[in-house]
Amino acid sequence: MKRGPFIAVEGPIGAGKTTLASMLSTELNIPILKEIVEENPFLDKFYQNIDEWSFQLEMFFLCNRYKQLEDTDLQYIAQDKPVISDYHIYKNLIFAERTLKGIKREKYRQIYHILTDDLPKPNIILYIRANLDTLLYRISKRGRDFEEQIDPAYLQQLIEDYDTAMTSLAEREPATVIVPINGSEVDFVEHPEQFARIAAQVKELIQ
Ligand SMILES: Nc1ncnc2c1ncn2[C@@H]1O[C@H](COP(=O)(O)OP(=O)(O)O)[C@@H](O)[C@H]1O
Numbered sequence: 001m002k003r004g005p006f007i008a009v010e011g012p013i014g015a016g017k018t019t020l021a022s023m024l025s026t027e028l029n030i031p032i033l034k035e036i037v038e039e040n041p042f043l044d045k046f047y048q049n050i051d052e053w054s055f056q057l058e059m060f061f062l063c064n065r066y067k068q069l070e071d072t073d074l075q076y077i078a079q080d081k082p083v084i085s086d087y088h089i090y091k092n093l094i095f096a097e098r099t100l101k102g103i104k105r106e107k108y109r110q111i112y113h114i115l116t117d118d119l120p121k122p123n124i125i126l127y128i129r130a131n132l133d134t135l136l137y138r139i140s141k142r143g144r145d146f147e148e149q150i151d152p153a154y155l156q157q158l159i160e161d162y163d164t165a166m167t168s169l170a171e172r173e174p175a176t177v178i179v180p181i182n183g184s185e186v187d188f189v190e191h192p193e194q195f196a197r198i199a200a201q202v203k204e205l206i207q
């Protein structure tokens with residue numbers, strides 16, 4: 001069955017997902033779906049003690065995104081309308097596999113699959129890769145207090161987890177178009193011509 005474009009912008013913390021998704025939404029006149037961050041009651045506690053708070057945090061993100069995607073399906077995807085999101089639901093598993101251990105990880109995996117296996121998935125992913133220095137710089141530029149506690153080693157692991165996850169997704173879903181963007185070299189904020197190239201590429205994909 002033919003479906004309207006469902007575009008996700010992905011990449012590790014601070015890569016520029018929300019920024020790029022918002023710019024594309026404006027440029028291409030496509031509604032944007034943004035994840036909820038500031039209202040999350042567990043993030044601050046999580047960064048203070050990951051082992052203690054990871055299950056609550058991962059479940060909170062999962063339930064929130066589940067609800068958002070259910071709504072998005074009704075409003076846009078089932079009606080063949082395009083939509084752009086600053087995350088892919090698969091992000092839940094990327095983080096949870098890193099932050100959860102033992103029986104909690106196993107329980108989470110099962111709940112993740114029960115909730116998400118039948119949800120619509122993006123057919124285009126813009127994957128922003130960036131090195132650790134770039135991410136640390138952008139996270140500090142964004143200036144969220146609770147993110148000052150992020151351990152660079154955790155961030156480096158996430159960079160690698162994202163690469164592994166995107167390779168695995170490409171193998172499992174060959175029909176999904178994954179567009180890699182080198183976020184440490186391509187600067188779509190400071191250089192309008194670099195943004196224009198990305199926007200043109202996306203336009204071509206959705207025509
Ligand atoms: N290409 C870029 N060049 C310079 N600054 C950027 C770029 N992309 C994002 N930023 C800035 O970096 C910070 C993190 O970007 P954001 O879009 O919130 O990342 P993410 O959604 O991936 O966590 C923000 O302050 C944003 O303005």
Ligand SMILES: Nc1nc2c(ncn2[C@H]2C[C@H](O)[C@@H](COP(=O)(O)O)O2)c(=O)[nH]1
Nearest residue numbers: 012013014037058061091092095099147
């Ligand atoms: N442990 C998890 N943390 C997550 C998840 N999704 C987002 N986050 C964190 C990372 C950032 O501190 C903040 C915003 O995310 P961005 O990627 O938009 O920077 O929330 C998750 O699923 N698990």
